[in-house]
Amino acid sequence: MEFKQVVGDRRTIRYFDPSKPVEIEKIQIMLEAANRASKSVNGDYARAVVCYRDELSESTLEQLKTPTTTVQLDLAPVAIFWYGSSDYVNTGQERLKQLVDVGALNSTHGWSHAYVDEVAYTHVVKPFSQDPALNLWMVSVECGQAIAHALLAGVDEGLGVALSAFNAEVAKKALKISDDMIPMWVMLVGYPAEDPKAGGQRPRRPLSEQFYRGQWGTPFEEDPKVTERLRQEGMIQAAADGGPARRQEIRELAERFGLPQ
C-alpha cells in the first residue's frame, strides 16, 4: 500500500474479529518496523511482549482483564504490551561510537570517538538517564516513534490496530515484566469486525491551528492544491460523522458481541 494511503487508513479499531487469526509473520513485520524507527543514541527504548490471546493461560488472561480492559482483550486476537527501557545509558557510549565507525555520525558534524567519550555520553546521555523527568520524556518520545511505526506497518498488512491504556500493575505480574520497564500502551491487533474505515477519519483541526511558520503564532498555511492531492492519494479521507450508517453498524456489532448499547 502507498504510504499516504496507510497513514490515511489508520484508525483506532475497537471491534476485532475475535476468531480470525493474525499471522505471526505480520506481527514480525510490525516489530521490525518498530525496530527501524528513529532511535536517539541508537538505543533500544521500545520493548514489547506479544500476547496471542488464545496462547495465554486462562488465569493470565483473566488477570489481565479489568473492568476497563475486558472487551478489547476479549475481541483482539493479539495484544502487544509496550514498555520503555532506559537501557540506553548502558549501551549509548558504544552505540554512538559504532555510529561514528559506520559513517552515520561524521566529523563533518563534529563527531569523533573522543567527543562521544568526553562529551556526548558523559555530559548528555548519562545525566539524561539520571534525571527521572528527562529520562521519562526521552524514553516516551522514542517509544512513541517505534509504536507508531508498528501501528502503520499493521495497517499496511491489512490489520486493524488500536492503542489502549492497561493496568500496569496487573500486567507486570501476569507477564512477568521486569521492574525497570516503563509501561507505555497495549497495542490491540486483529482483523477488523467493523468496516476498516470505522465510520471515517476522526475530526482533525486545520494545520494552521497547530503548526507555525518562522515563529510561534504565525500559522502554517495549507496550500489547497496539496490538500487536494492528499485527498486523492488517500491521506485525507471523509471525516467521521456518526451518521445513521455508523450508528447502525455499531448496533449490529453490539448485537453480535452482546455488548452494552
Next chain:
Amino acid sequence: MDNTPGGSGSPAGIRSFTTVGQWLNRSGHDTQPAEVQARYLDVLAKFVDHDGKDPDELVAYCFLRKRDTGLRFVSSKRRVAVNESIDAFVTAQGWVGKEAVANANVIRSFLIHNGVFIQGKAWTR
C-alpha cells in the same frame, strides 16, 4: 428493596428512577419497541433486587469524591465489586452463553449511560 408493583424491584416501578430515565433517554432505548424496553427494564429490575440497592443508589455507589476538590470519580474497587455482583446475579439467574453476556451488559449499559466506565465480557463465539 421494594418488590411491590411499582417499586424499584419491578420493571414498571424502576422506570421512575432518575438514573433509569437518563439511561433510556441517553442510550436511545426509549425509542425501542415496548417489548425490548420491557426486557431491558426486567433485567435491571431483577439485578437491583439481587444487589439490594435501587438504581440511583447503585450509580451513586460507583462514585467517590476527592477529599481535596470534592470532584466525583469512579471508584476502581467499587467498579470491581459491581462487576462481581453482576457476574453473581447472572449465575443465579441460570443464564448461560450469549444470553448471559448480553444480559450482564444490559446492566452495564445502565451504568455506562450514567457515567460509569465499565466493561464485561464480549460474546466471541
